[in-house]
Amino acid sequence: MRITCPICGERDMRxxxxxxxxxxxxxxxxxxxxxxxxxxxxxxxAGVLRxxxxxxMGCGAWLVVTxxxxxxxxxxxxxxxxxxxxxPVAEEQP
Amino acid sequence: MFGSGRxxxxxxxxxxxxxxxGWTPHWRDPEPKSEYDVIIxxxxxxxxxxxxxxxxEFGLKNIAVLEKGYLGGGNVGxxxxxxxxxxxxxxxxxFYSHSxxxxxxxxxxxxxxxxxxxxxxxxxFHNDGQRDASIRRANAIVNQGDDxxxxxxxxxxxxxxxxxxxxxxxxxxxxxxxxxxxxxRHDAVAWGYARAADQLGVDLIQNCEVTGIDVEGGKVTGxxxxxxxxxxxxxxxxxxxxxxxxxxxxxxxxxxxxxxLQAFVTEGLKPIIDHVVTFAEGHLYISxxxxxxxxxxxxxxxxxxxxxRGNLPMVEHTMETLVAMVPSVAKARLLRSWGGIMDMxxxxxxxxxxxxxxxxxxxxxxxxxxxxxxxxSGHTFAHLVALDRPHAAAExxxxxxxxxxxxxxxxxxxxxxxxxx
Numbered sequence: 001m002r003i004t005c006p007i008c009g010e011r012d013m014r015x016x017x018x019x020x021x022x023x024x025x026x027x028x029x030x031x032x033x034x035x036x037x038x039x040x041x042x043x044x045x046a047g048v049l050r051x052x053x054x055x056x057m058g059c060g061a062w063l064v065v066t067x068x069x070x071x072x073x074x075x076x077x078x079x080x081x082x083x084x085x086x087x088p089v090a091e092e093q094p
Numbered sequence: 095m096f097g098s099g100r101x102x103x104x105x106x107x108x109x110x111x112x113x114x115x116g117w118t119p120h121w122r123d124p125e126p127k128s129e130y131d132v133i134i135x136x137x138x139x140x141x142x143x144x145x146x147x148x149x150x151e152f153g154l155k156n157i158a159v160l161e162k163g164y165l166g167g168g169n170v171g172x173x174x175x176x177x178x179x180x181x182x183x184x185x186x187x188x189f190y191s192h193s194x195x196x197x198x199x200x201x202x203x204x205x206x207x208x209x210x211x212x213x214x215x216x217x218x219f220h221n222d223g224q225r226d227a228s229i230r231r232a233n234a235i236v237n238q239g240d241d242x243x244x245x246x247x248x249x250x251x252x253x254x255x256x257x258x259x260x261x262x263x264x265x266x267x268x269x270x271x272x273x274x275x276x277x278x279r280h281d282a283v284a285w286g287y288a289r290a291a292d293q294l295g296v297d298l299i300q301n302c303e304v305t306g307i308d309v310e311g312g313k314v315t316g317x318x319x320x321x322x323x324x325x326x327x328x329x330x331x332x333x334x335x336x337x338x339x340x341x342x343x344x345x346x347x348x349x350x351x352x353x354x355l356q357a358f359v360t361e362g363l364k365p366i367i368d369h370v371v372t373f374a375e376g377h378l379y380i381s382x383x384x385x386x387x388x389x390x391x392x393x394x395x396x397x398x399x400x401x402x403r404g405n406l407p408m409v410e411h412t413m414e415t416l417v418a419m420v421p422s423v424a425k426a427r428l429l430r431s432w433g434g435i436m437d438m439x440x441x442x443x444x445x446x447x448x449x450x451x452x453x454x455x456x457x458x459x460x461x462x463x464x465x466x467x468x469x470x471s472g473h474t475f476a477h478l479v480a481l482d483r484p485h486a487a488a489e490x491x492x493x494x495x496x497x498x499x500x501x502x503x504x505x506x507x508x509x510x511x512x513x514x515x
Contacts, residue, residue, distance in 0.1 A: 040349040040496040044338035046400045
């Protein structure tokens, strides 16, 4: 597989580190059950999956890669911050 | 009697002298009935073993195994055939110990030659830290009632002279030998359980894909299949890498990700590797088949996949590690490589438990280690399905350990997180 990093261009998959399904982070005040499900449970799609990869041996950016898990075809790559995926930063630190 | 009768050495001789005309198919090819007491979804090693033990030990009579393809066409026919009980953690320890004991009596129980070969498995270590961890694990294995022996460099040079002991980065200090470990003919394990289950009256139904699970009032009532609806009081899921899709039909989301694990085999070579050998750096494991091919593999590819084939980076890594450990095989030609779909749980250990739907039972999360578990998985899953309580050897394989945090079995110590196993 080759992944086209929006910043660096098309690169060998060896430059990237896999994280798993790109899931929207629950609100910080969500109940424990919601967080338990978020951390553990996976749809585990056989087909198109949105997933997080990091360009660890390149620019370091977190990417949301849309990929078919049956064919390994990569359909789309965007920066995670543009896709709104990631840990929300609390506006005011206590 | 169906299932081609009883096998024996005498019969092989007789058939050999009479043109091999007396052999018949090993199992029937029945039409599905409209209703069963128990349906097992998945005709791989674990599903077939489950059906066998349900009939043989727990006396159930009306059982079907539904397989969307052909029997033994999944991971039971795609692995590197290693059998072992060298685990250290409570939960895994008693389970794999139980499994190895079942392996040792399997061929007699099933009247089938599974080519069980207890040639010993040795895990090499390269440094002081790995040595200490190996000694600790060896003690745990001995405490669980199995065998373990630490063999240091000088003795190891006599036993495994082909190893590169002086690799600059990863010199070999010694290894943890588990003599009762070894290999078995993977296909024959599936066929043996299939034939024995069939002889006990289990219906093995191939080309029968489950397309829906019927749930009424929180209780299973049957399945929809490509060969029509079938009613059942109890349904056991043993669908390995496809567990998430099957469980989703009952409205469940599982703590699993499916990943691809590759395996490799070389052309046939003269005998060189007498045991199963694992190299700690790079996670390489290798044995030599009876045909002479070197059978080996290493890590999963580390991305979600249902492709049953992998990518080149892990091929390259595996070859590099093999040549680092055994330089003399560098010129062996690779014959085949393939991939299997691994149902990765995120502590690296399996789930054998009731589902939160009455009458539905889960057998999944086998990660990269399902083959050696086959007999115990079948035996303890049959116990759970038949009696509605876990077998003592599998009572730690709970679904709720991820939710509660109690009893997480992270054997590798890499962290209980999805992308780390």
